[in-house]
Amino acid sequence: MKDDLTGSAIAAIFSPRSVAVIGASSNPTKLGGRPVAFLKDYGFKGEIYPVNAGQAEVQGLVSYKDVRDIPGPVDQAVIVVPSQHVEEALRGCAEKGVKVAQVLSSGFAEADEAGRARQERLMEIVRETGIRITGPNALGSVSPPDRFCATFSTAFQGMHPPAGNVAVVTQSGAFGSCTYVMIARRGLGLSRIVATGNEADVATAEVISYLADDPETRVICAAVESCRDGDGLRAALRKAAAAGKPVIFMKVGASELGAKAAATHTGALAGNDKVFDTVIREGGAWRARSIEEMVDLAYVFAVGPAPQGPRAAIVSLSGGIGVMMADSAEGSGLELPPQSDDLRARVHDILDFAEGSNPLDVTAQVAVRQQTLPVIYDTLLASGEYDAIMLYLANSGMSPTAFAPHLGYVLEVRAKHPDKVIGVITPAHPEVQKALEEAGVLVFEDPSRLVRALGAAGSLAGLRAAALGVASDAGTAPRADLSQPLTEARAKRLLADAGLPVPAEAECGDAEAAARAADGIGYPVAMKILSPDIAHKTEVGGIALDLKDAEAVRTAFTRITDSARRLAPDARIDGVIVAPMAGEGAEIILGLHNDPVFGPMILAGAGGVMAEMLGDVSFASVPVSREAAERMVAPGDGWTRLLDAWRGRPARDRAALVEAICRLSDFAVANADQVDGVEMNPILVRSEGAAVLDALIVPRSA
Amino acid sequence: MKDDLTGSAIAAIFSPRSVAVIGASSNPTKLGGRPVAFLKDYGFKGEIYPVNAGQAEVQGLVSYKDVRDIPGPVDQAVIVVPSQHVEEALRGCAEKGVKVAQVLSSGFAEADEAGRARQERLMEIVRETGIRITGPNALGSVSPPDRFCATFSTAFQGMHPPAGNVAVVTQSGAFGSCTYVMIARRGLGLSRIVATGNEADVATAEVISYLADDPETRVICAAVESCRDGDGLRAALRKAAAAGKPVIFMKVGASELGAKAAATHTGALAGNDKVFDTVIREGGAWRARSIEEMVDLAYVFAVGPAPQGPRAAIVSLSGGIGVMMADSAEGSGLELPPQSDDLRARVHDILDFAEGSNPLDVTAQVAVRQQTLPVIYDTLLASGEYDAIMLYLANSGMSPTAFAPHLGYVLEVRAKHPDKVIGVITPAHPEVQKALEEAGVLVFEDPSRLVRALGAAGSLAGLRAAALGVASDAGTAPRADLSQPLTEARAKRLLADAGLPVPAEAECGDAEAAARAADGIGYPVAMKILSPDIAHKTEVGGIALDLKDAEAVRTAFTRITDSARRLAPDARIDGVIVAPMAGEGAEIILGLHNDPVFGPMILAGAGGVMAEMLGDVSFASVPVSREAAERMVAPGDGWTRLLDAWRGRPARDRAALVEAICRLSDFAVANADQVDGVEMNPILVRSEGAAVLDALIVPRSA
Known part of the structure; x- marks a missing residue:
């Protein structure tokens, strides 16, 4: 993390005033031609400078032989030349004062040993000059609010991502474009998209840290295949949590098979996946397991208010669907607390035939008393007992006409409770969906998916609070002297010194010493034979348990040592260990x-x-x-x-x-x-x- | 299960030659008017007989005062009169010779004690006359191939379910209509739909049994809230398995909270959910946990060939997506075996830069050698090492033009391997989707969802084979004499008689008897004090382990009984139990x-x-x-x-x-x-x- 540089260099990835495309081609379908074509096509308002040694004009724009020849300042350079020419191009950028270069060229650390060396030489330039780079092997960046599109991904051909509040930062370009297309097809708008590739310099964490401050971004979707800077990631997540921006994080390679495939793919060995999981949670972020899960969760935050907690109420036109939603809540993080007695009485006053509590089954009969529905919604939310309400409205949403009364009810409650999450489950007609979403109401077709998405979103409130809580109330422990061999006894002593509850144990050479030790420890005690040569103490009669007084200790000493001598005649017997009875636990x-x-x-x-x-x-x-x-x-x-x-x-x-x-x-x-x-x-x-x-x-x- | 009647009565639910609507209304929006309106609107070719005591004509059709007045035969009656008149209506149907009556009226066992009694009276008529009923509190049936629609569910207003090969049988009408709408919106056609309500007579199992024989049905989706006839369900599932038709089963109330909600909703106590799970699996069926999961799985079988097994190959344009798919496979039932060495060599010959094995990452570079893709697909499938192949084709499917070459490759391989499952992952343009599905190729947007659906579908092959395997190779056990008190010793003896491995134990009153018993058992042995008054044998020194010969047994007898007498002076000591050492396990x-x-x-x-x-x-x-x-x-x-x-x-x-x-x-x-x-x-x-x-x-x- 290079915090002092973050603002300007990362900002230049998304919102440069000017961009040079090094390796620009006149053919808009070629790798070097696409970034120029996209920038023009998207209507980027800043300067676009093609750089091509052989041409004076590229796609109607003045082209330069060298980035250093460009007259004005250059915030960003996109480098698409073959790998062996990248070093030279990057040096030119550094001399020109470019803030950030996106190295889209491949053939670096992801390829072979020679590529690794080439990548290292790029990093030498970065360290020497202070220029920043994404990649190499990156896929570039897109910023719909800036009408900026610097990539050669064909995913952006023809389809302009709509501007919105969801940011997508991924290492893999393919992963990123799969994600952003699913987000766009879900009807959400995007704020920033970047694929960081090999992450030689700029890594996902630094981008998250920037997005935490970015006014265009409300939700951050991130996906990585590996992470090198654990503390950098921790800090970035905490910054986003402090800014109140949910981070939805994917890391592939969680399974045994996936980890093997990831090792093949990235060359990096997978760490313990549970550790990664823990760090994400501790940072107040959510680890998603599929792109769809990530998109569902982004949708919740992009469309409606962020849930204040995990308590949700279900109101269902069908008992069976309500029960299924309760099943789906298990393990999702969602809580479905029953109505308080008082609330229940009030709901029953409004609709006497409503069954259950949460899920509340208003039954299909409610059709004849539909106007009670908004009163019930209002009553549930006004009670303060719930952070969210989920409404199963059967197939009513298929027709805007049939849905009209429901739309009225839902919008009425939406206006009254702007800080609560409202989710409607129905196969919605596009008009119905639009009207609800524009008002900040979530719309899902599958009941279980809303449950799981709200479970994750509701959990995030608590995770964020925990992440921002007291950082540490750590005490101090003495420094351990590790110069002696770390036997079990020595390890226990060091841990005892640190305050861990190690029971007092005494090594005793004779019966009287054992009785004295037991007096000191307190009864009952256990006794074990002490011998460097006996591994299985039970087999030589070498254990006595639950000894209740000094006399029993003396008797046991004799019995144990006699038995051990008889059954293990060659073993050295040093005496016994006396310890408190461990007890039950x-x-x-x-x-x-x-x-x-x-x-x-x-x-x-x-x-x-x-x-x-x-x-x-x-x-x-x-x-x-x-x-x-x-x-x-x-x-x-x-x-x-x-x-x-x-x-x-x-x-x-x-x-x-x-x-x-x-x-x-x-x-x-x-x-x-x-x-x-x-x-x-x-x-x-x-x-x-x-x-x-x-x-x-x-x-x-x- | 009433197998002899199944054919005609259940067939009459879906494909009657004639239907009477008892309680028919002239108003097509009322409960009693809708079935008539739907039947007319759907173009049902059989006879429609409205029955209404007060009117000579209903919605343009001749109406009858009583079902017995209808001139021709009546296969099915739909009963929509108030609950107190259902009994009379049903009696009329029985006299008329109606095969099956669908009792849509509510107010029966689901309502109260009086309703329960009313339902019992209906069942008396069923038992007396042989007429069959669905419901009460049912939602009716729809059979698109017959243009038949006998329900009052507004879900069928305006939206005609397209005819196809997926059947949906549910207890709850709301559950059913949620399911069938999601199926239809997924582009699948339906063969039969029925909601069985209270299941006083016809239950889900019997319908499944019918659908197993139904030539219109290829996939069976079922959802229940409870099940009363375990063996009936077992038989129905086995019949469907034998017919090669996948059954996708939902039962709500799996979670603790869901079970509570289900008990409120249905009044039935949930059994052990794992037992239900087991019975479904043993029947060769799949238990789905969400409607979306059910629809995804139905889609696999409705669109493509049934997978012959769980072995799938992944070919991905993105390494990261491939790894994520491997993650998603964990616990899904899908197997991703690596390519054999020979296969791997052949694949490498075709595309030298392809990375990994399974997932096989062909990388974005493949764009320059696209024509190798069908060769790779063919090579993988021809190897016999895989039952299915999943192709991650990035965003190519968004444009029919861009997808054209891929479409050619996929269809070529589809034609060569008609028995293999082929799944394409891409955000597909409707034209692309249609072209692929018509050829029997699965299309998914989210990679993980295809993986999970194929995991379930592939598992079903094995589950079905197991369900149809040798029914039983049971032996016989003697009948246990339970007239004596079932102490632990007695229980062990009875189980030993049945052939269970109960170690020989001997109760011995003196040291010599103990030594003889130990000789018989074989060394080493363990010894425990035998006393009805001593619960914690260790505390009185009442246990000796690992005794290696007769001398050790004699010594231990004395030591143990002495110790017990000293430490438990009031206990009755009957001797010791000699047993073989349990050992490690x-x-x-x-x-x-x-x-x-x-x-x-x-x-x-x-x-x-x-x-x-x-x-x-x-x-x-x-x-x-x-x-x-x-x-x-x-x-x-x-x-x-x-x-x-x-x-x-x-x-x-x-x-x-x-x-x-x-x-x-x-x-x-x-x-x-x-x-x-x-x-x-x-x-x-x-x-x-x-x-x-x-x-x-x-x-x-x-």
Whole structure:
């Protein structure tokens, strides 16, 4: 992130006063001809300067032999010459004082070793001169409000993207044009489009950061195949969140197969996809899994007010559709709270035959008392119990005439509640759709798609608030001395020093020492044989549990050591370990993982072999605030259910686990340069307190 | 299911020669007027007989005072009189010899107790006279090939559903009309539409059974809110599978919230949704989760050939889109096998710069060598390695002119491989879409939606084959004597008699008996204190593990009983239990669950508390064939991972678990009338063999 340069250089990608096309062709269908043709065709009002060594005129415009020959200032250059000439062209641009050059030429790092070297030479020019570049292997940019179109993508041939408030920034040009066409076909307008290609210099994050300030942009759609600058992405997302602009993010390669294909395609190894997911959420953004999901969500924000939260009411002409929508809400982030008793009584007063609460089934009978519908809508929204209302209006929208009364009802409520989201589900006639959307009402044909889109949009309110909350309330941990071998005992001691709940354990050489240690620890205690040669303690009778007094400890010492000597005659017996009884609790894994792009991350999940096999873990970026730790262990689906009360068993001590997460985060901060990983598996979380039963610290290899 | 009557009565729902409308009105916008108006408007060629006691003519047709007055035969009657007059009307229909009456009137079981009684009286007439009814509270039927439209749904006003090969059978009329409108807007034609309402008599299953034989129908879309006749549904699904017709099934109320809403709406308690899921899959059908998913899948079968399997090849003009499609394939049922080495070499010979294997990224560069594309398509399909091919053609489809060469390539390959599925992804111009679909090529705008639809369609091939496989290779189990109390020991004995792997355990009163028992069991053995008064055996030193010979057994007997007497002085000590060492293995839950609608089901999943909390279990209907048992434990996501090899640990003995499932199935068959449930939790599945460590049998309450 080069914040001081951002404004001018990135602005020049979209809104230059003048643009040079280096490698311009007289043939408007050729690669070098298209940017000139598009710029003319779109009606770009700034200066267009073709640059072509061999021609004095290109497509009716004066052409220059060299970018340095151009008389006026040049904000942007589009470079479409063969890869071996790009370096020279870029040097010319730098000398001319061009702010940003879009290198559309391919044959760089994406191609081969020679290309990688060529790309590195471009970056040397960037570093030397301060010029900025997109690409190489970029697809250029389009800015409908500026009637600017600098690309050779045929997707822009004939189809002018309408100006609007949705921005699309992608690494891949094909991904971008697929996205923008789906957005345009959905009836949405676009503010800025750019495809950043190899991202040698300008990366997606920097563009997002610019768009956060861009008055033309309300919603940001982004798609990447890889990310190199984790902190840059974090900062850009937070900036957009602070500006109140939703970022809808796609990163491909989430699946095992997709990751393999992405590695083939980009040459980059996929990091842990869950870490990426976490960083997106922490930034207050939404990770979309398909282009359609991205477009649906962009639609919600582009057309209506941003939802203030995830609470929605369903009003349905059909009970079955209402139930299906409730099914679709599961896991979507949408909440469908039942009406309060008071609200329910008022709704029932208005329409006595309405069934259920949320979904509210007004039944097909409502046809005879249609005029009650706007009263119900108003009552639901005025209650303050909902952030959004979804209206299933059957097939009424197919005919503008038949829909006329509904249109009246919906617009009436729209005017009364400008800050609430209103979504209508009906197969809408284009006129109906236009009238609703112009008033800021969402229109969907498929009920489940509205539910999922609103679930995502409603979740974003909370995610943004969390992203902008207290950045960190981290404490400090002592720096660990890693000069000694990191045995389990040593690892536990270091974690105990950092405040983690490691139970006191004592190594005792004789029965009296064991009894004294047990007195100190408090009863009941457990006892394990202490021997460097015995791996499976149970098999030699080497474990005694639940010892209730000193006498039992002394007896057990003799029994255990005798048994071990008899059953493992060759083993060295050093005595026993005395420890408090672990007791009953949930076995949780708590660890520190060092991501190559995003740095240290805390992870927590179901402990034991299940955890590893099912991969059910949550991540959070270090430093982890107390609030973030609480969100990690909050009730929900997945592993955190292990902490819930269950069949009369009390709930586990979430606060103790939250505390442990915070202390591990402090440990990670204090030892960022020397620790690569920590794994406590399990940490036993009891109904009161927690205990680290096993621990491993992996030092950073020098 | 009344198979002998199915043909004529259900046929009369869609293709009657004559129809009476009882309660016909002269006003074509009223409930009673609409069916007459629609029938006339749609051009129904059969006889239309309005029945209205007060009028001699209705909408230009001769009207009758009573259905019995009609001169000719009447195949179908549509009843739209108020609920209190339906009984009388139905009796008239029965006397007239009407085959089926569609009772559209509401005010029956869906309303209140009096309505329930009214519905029961209708069923008495059905049982007495043999007349069949749909509804009450039905929405009628539409059959475009017959130009027949007997409904009062305004959805059919003005919009005539085009004739085609997709049938829609739903309980809820609103659900049905939402579905059929989405199907029609997708450009598909419809064969039959019916909404069965309360299903007092004719239920969804019976209609599916009819549609399986219906030559007009190729794809069956069904949606229910409840199901009462589990075996009827099973038989209908199997019949459709045998006819090679895909059934796409929705049942709402899958989520917790949805189930609650459904209970409010239908008054029926939701059964276990996973059981429903299982029955649908076992019937070779697909459970859709949204109407859009249902429509997408219907589209695949309505437009192109049915996929022969789930193996698909992706050819993409964009690497990023290919990777995203691979992501979307995860969990969709679609398989994306890499090209064989030989195939890969051939593809590379054709296009040397193509990257990857599957997805195959032909890159935007292919534009200069477009004519290689059909060669690649042909090579991929001719290899026999794929059942389907998906072509991401960027935005080329927006212009018929630009798409012309692609259209040629695709149609060429379509002609060469008529049995393969070909899907094109592009935002298609209507002309482009029409040309492709008419040739049997699928067209999608969103890449992920094609992937998911083909995943479902491709899975159906395997599901159908499984559904039609060997019905059962069940063995026999002895009938259990349940006259004695069903203690754990007794339950284990009964299950052992049925062939389940219950380890031999011996109750021994003295050390010598214990040693003899251990000799018989084989070493090593475990020993547990035997006392009705001691619940926590560990706490009294009451357990000894891994005893390797008779001497160790004798010593342990003394140690254990001494320890227990000392630490639990008031407990009655009966001796010890000697058992083989359980060893290391996966703890699995294996059980029998009796579903109120679908009968006995075997369940298997992760054992212990995780299983219950995470609900990660698989079901299968009893009797379970060996093949079905193998599918239950087959490698995949979820709990069966516990059976996989993992980090050098050997795989668990799946065959032993399969055997146990089959034996439990036999036990369930032999004891169907007297056993309500069985739970073995856990059955320990080792690298060789399995052992039931705990067992519970719940007898059927009389």
